[in-house]
Amino acid sequence: MIQLIESINVAINNFVWGVPAMVCIIGVGLYLSIRTRFLQIRKFPYAIKTTIGRMFRKRDASDGALTPFQAVCTALAATVGTGNIAGVAGAIAIGGPGAVFWMWVSAMLGMCTKFAEVTLAVHFRERNADGELVGGPMYYIKNGLGKKWQWLAVLFSVFGVLTVFGTGNATQVNTITASINSALLNYHIISEDSLGISNLILGILLAAVVGMVLLGGIKRIGHVTERLVPFMALFYIILAVGVVLLNIQKIPEVFYSIFYGAFHPAAFTGGVVGSFFLSMQKGVSRGIFSNEAGLGTGSIAHACADTKKPVKQGLFGIFEVFTDTIVICTLTALVILCSDIPVAYGQAAGAELTILGFTSTYGNWVSIFTAIAMCCFAFSTIIGWGLYGARCIEFLFSSKIIKPFMVVYSLVAILGATMDLGLLWSIAETFNGLMSIPNLIAVFLLSGTVVKLVKEYFNGEGASK
Numbered sequence: 001m002i003q004l005i006e007s008i009n010v011a012i013n014n015f016v017w018g019v020p021a022m023v024c025i026i027g028v029g030l031y032l033s034i035r036t037r038f039l040q041i042r043k044f045p046y047a048i049k050t051t052i053g054r055m056f057r058k059r060d061a062s063d064g065a066l067t068p069f070q071a072v073c074t075a076l077a078a079t080v081g082t083g084n085i086a087g088v089a090g091a092i093a094i095g096g097p098g099a100v101f102w103m104w105v106s107a108m109l110g111m112c113t114k115f116a117e118v119t120l121a122v123h124f125r126e127r128n129a130d131g132e133l134v135g136g137p138m139y140y141i142k143n144g145l146g147k148k149w150q151w152l153a154v155l156f157s158v159f160g161v162l163t164v165f166g167t168g169n170a171t172q173v174n175t176i177t178a179s180i181n182s183a184l185l186n187y188h189i190i191s192e193d194s195l196g197i198s199n200l201i202l203g204i205l206l207a208a209v210v211g212m213v214l215l216g217g218i219k220r221i222g223h224v225t226e227r228l229v230p231f232m233a234l235f236y237i238i239l240a241v242g243v244v245l246l247n248i249q250k251i252p253e254v255f256y257s258i259f260y261g262a263f264h265p266a267a268f269t270g271g272v273v274g275s276f277f278l279s280m281q282k283g284v285s286r287g288i289f290s291n292e293a294g295l296g297t298g299s300i301a302h303a304c305a306d307t308k309k310p311v312k313q314g315l316f317g318i319f320e321v322f323t324d325t326i327v328i329c330t331l332t333a334l335v336i337l338c339s340d341i342p343v344a345y346g347q348a349a350g351a352e353l354t355i356l357g358f359t360s361t362y363g364n365w366v367s368i369f370t371a372i373a374m375c376c377f378a379f380s381t382i383i384g385w386g387l388y389g390a391r392c393i394e395f396l397f398s399s400k401i402i403k404p405f406m407v408v409y410s411l412v413a414i415l416g417a418t419m420d421l422g423l424l425w426s427i428a429e430t431f432n433g434l435m436s437i438p439n440l441i442a443v444f445l446l447s448g449t450v451v452k453l454v455k456e457y458f459n460g461e462g463a464s465k
Contacts, residue, residue, distance in 0.1 A: 002423065009427050016433030017285050019277075025284060025294050028440045029109025032116050035451050040111035040318050043458075050312065051319040070222035071305035072316045073229040084236075084324065085374055086175050086350035087286045088332040093349035095282030096269040097254070098261030100333045102283025103290075107325035110293025111318045116443050116450045119314030120144065121299030122307065123453060129399055132218055135303025136388075137296035137439045138395045144446050153395070156296070156438040160392035161405075163435050166428035168385020169210075169409060170416030172378035175351045177202045177417045179374040182355050183367040196418070203417030206379070211410035214386045215403065218304060221387055225380060232376035233328065239369060240331035243361045247338040254337045269345035285429055288436065291324040293317075295432060296439035297388045311457035335361075348426075382413070 033040065040047070051072070091099040117137070124143040125135025138160075141153035177199045184190045190198055213224050244251065260267060265279040292298045298320060307313050335357040336343070343353065351374055358370045386409055390402045443450075 006423055006426075009423070009430055013426060013430040013433070016430055016437075017281055021433055021436075022281065022284060024440050025106065025288065025436065026109060028294070028444050029106070029113045031444065032447055032450065033109055033112045035447055036112060036115075036454055038112070039454065040108070040115060043315075044318065044322075047315040047318040048322075051316050070226045071302050071313070072320065073222070073225040084290050084328045084332055085354045085377060086171075086178075087290050088329050089336060089349045089351065089353035091282045091286035092333060092336055093343055093345060093347060093353065095279040096261050096265035096345060097257040097333075097337055098259075098263065098265050098276075098279040099283035099286070100258045100330070100337075101262035102280045103287035103325055103329055103333075106284045106287040106293070107291060107321050107329075110288070110291055110325070111321045113443065114291070114293040114298060114317030114321050115314045116317075116447065117293075117296050117299040117439070118302040118317040119310045119450055119453055120443065120446055121296075121303040122305065122310035122313045123449070125303040128394065133304050133306075134391055134394070136300035136391055137442055138392065139303070140299075140446060141438070141442045144449060145442060149442070149445075152438045152442060156435065156442075157392040157395045159431060159435040159438070160297070161389055161396070163428070163431040164385045164389030164392070164409065165412050166431055168389065169382050169412045170419060171428050172381045172385075173203060173206055173413045173416030174419060176206065176375050176378045178351050179355060179371040182352060183371040186359070186364045186367045199417040200414070203414035206382075206417070207410045207413040209379075210382050210386065210413055211407060213383055214390075214406045214410065218387070221383055222304075224383060228376055228380050232373060232380065233323070235369075236328065236373045236377070237331060239358065239366070239373065240328075240335050243335045243339060243358060244331065246361055247340075250338040250340075251334070254334060257337065258333070285433070287325055287329070288432065290329055291321045293321050294436045294440055296443070297385070297435075300388050300391045301384065309457070309461070311453050312461075386410075 088100075088103070091103065095102075120140040121135040121137075124140040125133055126139060126143065128134045137156045138153040141149050141156065145152070180202060181190070181195055181198055184198070185192070213220055261269075262279060262283075263276055265276060288294050298317065302313055302316060305313050332354055336353060339357040339360045341353070341356045341360050343349070355367060355370050355374075358366045386406065389409055390405060393405045394402055
């Protein structure tokens with residue numbers, strides 16, 4: 001049965017992430033960049049200054065909304081997750097060091113794509129029956145493209161509900177259990193024989209905690225993420241920068257392998273990975289898995305922000321992709337590549353490869369701290385994606401079904417703790433690709449609205465910035 005699922009998934013994955021998908025993802029990002037005159041580069045200093053300034057401006061949000069800081073933390077909670085740790089490791093293992101270069105390319109264009117998604121989500125959002133602000137791809141399709149495109153909004157929501165169980169939950173739980181078990185095994189607290197029981201216990205505990213947070217509603221999600229995200233990101237960056245500094249003499253060689261390997265992957269993988277397209281495919285797909293630019297999911301959280309300025313909130317999209325991929329994913333790649341750990345190219349890999357990079361530099365003691373960092377990353381992602389799934393299922397049915405969905409979503413953590421990592425990541429990657437299709441079509445068709453809103457903003461409040 002597993003082999004059948006695997007073969008079906010491989011066939012769909014190869015199609016979804018084949019040449020057409022690469023053209024669509026990179027093409028839409030490039031098209032938006034050209035139409036906004038490369039806003040993500042031209043206005044990058046302004047975007048960083050504006051977003052960081054607003055993040056630290058403490059204030060309460062109106063009922064049924066999040067503060068801009070809580071919105072970005074909720075989006076970052078879902079964005080900065082195991083894709084930054086296990087996803088980058090998998091991209092390097094399957095695509096070679098050159099996959100990192102293609103992550104950067106997808107991030108540079110993805111900054112503009114995510115900016116457009118957030119801007120559209122805030123512009124076309126609405127209030128639900130409970131008075132909460134709701135938005136995202138399904139709403140900018142519905143309110144921006146009209147009734148004849150309703151099927152596209154439904155398609156996005158269906159893929160969204162299916163995706164959250166894998167991308168948002170099961171893969172994250174799998175990474176949590178792997179990181180905790182790695183630390184416990186290093187200190188001989190548990191044996192290999194007891195891993196099954198350990199995974200089950202961890203799965204049950206996670207299901208209970210996730211349920212308590214999500215069933216508390218939008219306000220509780222916002223309060224949890226605004227405390228967890230800044231701590232976990234800073235904590236991980238400090239650990240990773242330490243590895244880079246201790247191996248600073250290897251950095252030039254590592255960057256050479258990334259740039260040259262992007263076009264000649266076989267030169268650094270012993271011939272195991274010889275395909276330029278495979279390196280590009282893994283870099284772009286895992287980059288999107290990490291920063292979500294093109295998926296449209298992050299815009300669901302931003303639509304909840306208590307703001308009346310779509311473009312100003314859209315600047316957070318640029319900040320998020322930069323933080324997630326250019327900063328954190330790059331640091332993860334450097335940890336793996338400069339620590340001289342053996343990489344089994346051509347084979348699936350996950351969090352254990354990143355952990356090995358840390359422990360080979362610092363020693364086994366650091367496995368406790370990397371386990372804590374990865375648990376924070378993965379848990380925050382589960383919370384963020386729980387909100388995304390709730391909004392998608394609400395769009396398909398009604399707000400009455402949200403609580404039953406949250407219960408089922410929480411229980412999936414138990415399954416995620418015991419499933420196969422390679423198949424799990426592959427299925428999640430497939431659903432990510434399917435989810436991006438309706439969103440990219442909508443963003444492309446609504447690009448004129450984005451350009452109009454950008455002009456209005458920078459001719460007004462953003463003038464001379």
